[in-house]
Amino acid sequence: MTATTAPVGPVRTADPDRFRWPADFPRIPDQDWTRQDVDRFGLSYDSVGQHSWYKNLEPTVSQVLAALGEHKVMVDYSSGTGILTKRLLSHIDHPVGIVNVDASPKFLRVALENHGHDDRVAFRLLGFDKARKQLQTLDEVIDPSLVDRGVDIITSTNAIHLYYNLTETLESWAKVLRPGGLASVCSANLRNPGRRAGDWIIDETVEKVNEIAAELVAREPVFADYREALADSAAMAGHTKLREKVFVPVRPLDVYLDAFTDAGFKVRHVFDATIYAEVEEWFQLLSTYHDGVLSWVGGSPKVDGRTPSDLALKHRLFLIRYSLEKLFPGQSSFPCTWSYITCSR
Helix, strand or coil, rough: CECCCCCCCCCCCCCCCCCCCCCCCCCECCCHHCCCCCCCHHHHHHHHHHHHHHHHHHHHHHHHHHCCCCCCEHHHHHCCCHHHHHHHHHCCCCCCCCEEEEHHHHHHHHHHHHCCCCCEEEEEECCCCCCCEECCHHHHCCHHHHHCEEEEEEEEEEEEEHCCCCHHHHHHHHEEECCCCCCCCECCEEECCCCCCCCCCCCHHHHHHHHHHHHHHHHHHCCCHHHHHHHHHHHHHHHHHHHHHHHCCCCHHHHHHHHHHHHCEEEEEEEEEEEEEHHHHHHHHHCHHHHHHCCCCCCCHHHHHHHCCCHHHHHHHHHHHHHHHHCCCCCEEEEEEEEEEEEEE
């Protein structure tokens, strides 16, 4: 890979006190995604970083700030649009390196737009390996010069529950992380036995939204066009499969602790916190992912080859809002349990 000739925005002026990447490590790879227009979906997701429930990042920010000393390197795995990087850099004025790694070129392109001007930030895309039918691993996309050096911290916020090949993913982290380096993850979608009574596993609200929406569709004539899909068990199985690809079924906390141990890590610390999600903000996120929430309302090219009409899309958003209001009557927010795991190599 070679560096692009025109990084986004003015680059920070390098000086002896600034972080230096390895000589053969381009911050911005010469790949097609770096030259694409910024995607509207990516920008929509980037706005999530302003939501109140994103205070879930605060423990990770505090931990990284304590550990990421001068000239150390961090990998933000599943970095999305660079939301964590933005929060970290607002507190850091010493030389460090942060590599944003993600499987979405749309999200990573927004991260490049946000941080491409800052010579402390690098970017790597996890491409899809068609031969193996899986994403590339971290050690495959991080250049050998940085693998040889080793990174000091790996973070993954609000994403580890999405990893299908969990042990393989963590084994790739171990290949990149220096001895004694830290891995820090958090998620609201682990089944934590310490979860407080009344706390939600946040993605399980989506199943409840489907149940409430189905009840309304079954009784209100205005939604009669969608009853055929509800009555077709094979069709609904396809829509459920799509939903569970976006909002992955919840696994127990021990699955993650065992996977870290199997990958050669030592679990250092596990804790949880109750964080409130604003109902309106959660509606905005579910609206962004509406095809993964209520694809049976109007159909989906990913399931039945149908493109939903404009009216069906309006109905989806109405049903999501209605269902959330029924699920949380009179509430402006609802409590969720976030779980935090810190490991060392």
